[in-house]
Amino acid sequence: MAYGRILLPPRARRQGRLGLVQLPDFLYGTAWKEDRTPALTEQALRAGFRGIDTANQRRHYFEAGVGQGLAAAYRAGVVTRADLFLQTKFTHQAGQDHRLPYDPAADLSTQVAQSMASSLEHLGTDHVDSYVLHGPASGRGWSPDDVEVWAAMVKERDAGRTRLLGVSNVSLRHLEQMAATGAEMPGFVQNRCFARFGWDRDVRSFCTDRTIVYQGFSLLTANPEVVHHLTDFAAAHNATPAQVVFRFAQAVGMLPLTGTTDAGHMTEDLASRAVTLSAEEVRAIESLAG
Ligand SMILES: NC(=O)c1ccc[n+]([C@@H]2O[C@H](COP(=O)([O-])OP(=O)(O)OC[C@H]3O[C@@H](n4cnc5c(N)ncnc54)[C@H](OP(=O)(O)O)[C@@H]3O)[C@@H](O)[C@H]2O)c1
Numbered sequence: 308m309a310y311g312r313i314l315l316p317p318r319a320r321r322q323g324r325l326g327l328v329q330l331p332d333f334l335y336g337t338a339w340k341e342d343r344t345p346a347l348t349e350q351a352l353r354a355g356f357r358g359i360d361t362a363n364q365r366r367h368y369f370e371a372g373v374g375q376g377l378a379a380a381y382r383a384g385v386v387t388r389a390d391l392f393l394q395t396k397f398t399h400q401a402g403q404d405h406r407l408p409y410d411p412a413a414d415l416s417t418q419v420a421q422s423m424a425s426s427l428e429h430l431g432t433d434h435v436d437s438y439v440l441h442g443p444a445s446g447r448g449w450s451p452d453d454v455e456v457w458a459a460m461v462k463e464r465d466a467g468r469t470r471l472l473g474v475s476n477v478s479l480r481h482l483e484q485m486a487a488t489g490a491e492m493p494g495f496v497q498n499r500c501f502a503r504f505g506w507d508r509d510v511r512s513f514c515t516d517r518t519i520v521y522q523g524f525s526l527l528t529a530n531p532e533v534v535h536h537l538t539d540f541a542a543a544h545n546a547t548p549a550q551v552v553f554r555f556a557q558a559v560g561m562l563p564l565t566g567t568t569d570a571g572h573m574t575e576d577l578a579s580r581a582v583t584l585s586a587e588e589v590r591a592i593e594s595l596a597g
Contacts, residue, residue: 328392328436328437328470328471329392330358330392330520330562331356331357331358331392331562332557332562332580333356333358333553333562333563333564333565333576333577333580334356334358334359334360334392334394334522334562334563334564334565335348335351335356335358335359335360335564335565335566335573336360336524336564336565336566337359337360337361337368337369337370337372337373337566338361338362338367338368338566339367339368339566340369340372340566340568341369341372342369342372343568344368344369344372344373344375344376345372345373345375345376345379346376347376347568348372348373348375348376348377348380349376349377349379349380349383349385350570350573351376351573352376352377352380352385352386352391353380353385354570354573354574354577355573355574355577356573356577357386357390357391357392358391358392358394358562359373359377359391359392359393359394360394360395360497360522360564361373361393361394361395361396361430362395362396362398362439362441363395363396363397363398363408363422363425363426363429364396364398364402364403364408364441365403365404365406365408366402366403366404366406370395370426370429370430371429373429373430374428374429374430374431377391377393377430377431378431388432391436392436392437393430393432393435393436393437394435394436394437394438394439394473394495395426395430395435395437395438395439396438396439396440396441396475397418397419397422397423397438397439397440397441397456397460398422398441398442399441399442399444399452399456400418401444402441402442408421408422408425408426409421409422409425414455415452415455415456415459416455416456416458416459416462418456418459419456419459419460419462419463420459420462420463423438423463423468423469427468433467433468434467434468434469434470435468435469435470436469436470436471437469437470437471437472437473437494437495438460438463438464438468438469438471438472438473439472439473439474439475439493439495439497440453440456440457440460440472440473440474440475441475441476442475442476442477443474443476443477443481444456446478448480448481448484449480449481449484449485449488453481453485454488454490457472457474457485457490458490460472461490461491471493471494471495472491472493472494472495473493473494473495473496473497473522474493474495474496474497475496475497475498476497476498476499477496477498477510478510479509479510479513482496482510482513483513486517492517492519493519494519494520495519495520495521495522495562496510496513496514496519496520496521496522497521497522497523497524497564498510498521498522498523498524499523499524499525499529500523500524500525500526500529500530500556500561501529501530501597502529502530502532502533502595502596502597503530503596503597504597505593505594505597506523506556506559506561506593506597507521507523508593508597511559511560511561515560520560520562521560521561521562522561522562522563522564523556523561523562523563523564524563524564524566526552526553526556526563526564526565527549527552527565530552530596532596533552533592533595533596534548534549534552535548536595537551537552537592540588544582544583544584546579546582547575549572549575549576549579550575550576550578550579550582551579551582551584551592553565553576553579554579554580554582554584555584555589555592555593557579557580558584558589559589559593
């Protein structure tokens, strides 16, 4: 089945950092789906999504349910593992409930290794395509705990259990401090994307400079006024406001996420790639709210 691919910046491809992995142009998010997770994951694959985002954080995600959905799709011949971009996350204990994927008494490096082993079991694979630090240990800055966790994640990558690494819920300050430690920088940043902050302009700009792919979530739910404001504009493009937002996101180089639970919206969200926006329209949407 044909589906969109992100065109990687030539510099990233030359560096080989992202170049070995084919990125889809949309990610299907599996948070908050509980018992519906297996069926919705399978449905998303049937609809045409080839990128799946999850986390080993039972509080908000049912990662084993994602694995069940994948297995059902493989059995039905919808996709093979090789067709997919699978992304999961390591979540600090503060972001978890009592259902931990690691020994809370173990050091952080061991927790990362245990969480990864559990993710691979849940997802029925020997590697993921991207492994993301769900959030830094502190909102104030890149801390020694983050340095330790990141080093453990790099080890997982070097051992072949993930192809790429990412960080999530980060500020520009986190990223600048991370860079100042001399650490290898991530292939992805995944953030909630608020239009009123220029669609996370500062972080996106940092990412562009470093050939990091920015993944945007809550593009609709964080920006209801903007979505509403785009109603007439979207109609003039034979599109829905949601499609305009997702197409805009792709046009500025983002990899958008949607976690829709509606079959019609799955098709609609993927079809946003066919919406044509001029460079001027993209610039206007970019500065609509901030
Ligand atoms: N890193 C993190 O900390 C973090 C945090 C939050 C989320 N995420 C990831 O991002 C994924 C997406 O989460 P999200 O926050 O973006 O929100 P979401 O869970 O995808 O919610 C999107 C909302 O938009 C609606 N929607 C989707 N397509 C639509 C369309 N075409 N027309 C109208 N409404 C539409 C959905 O309603 P319907 O269901 O009715 O379509 C839903 O109410 C999550 O599943 C998760 O994987 C990551």
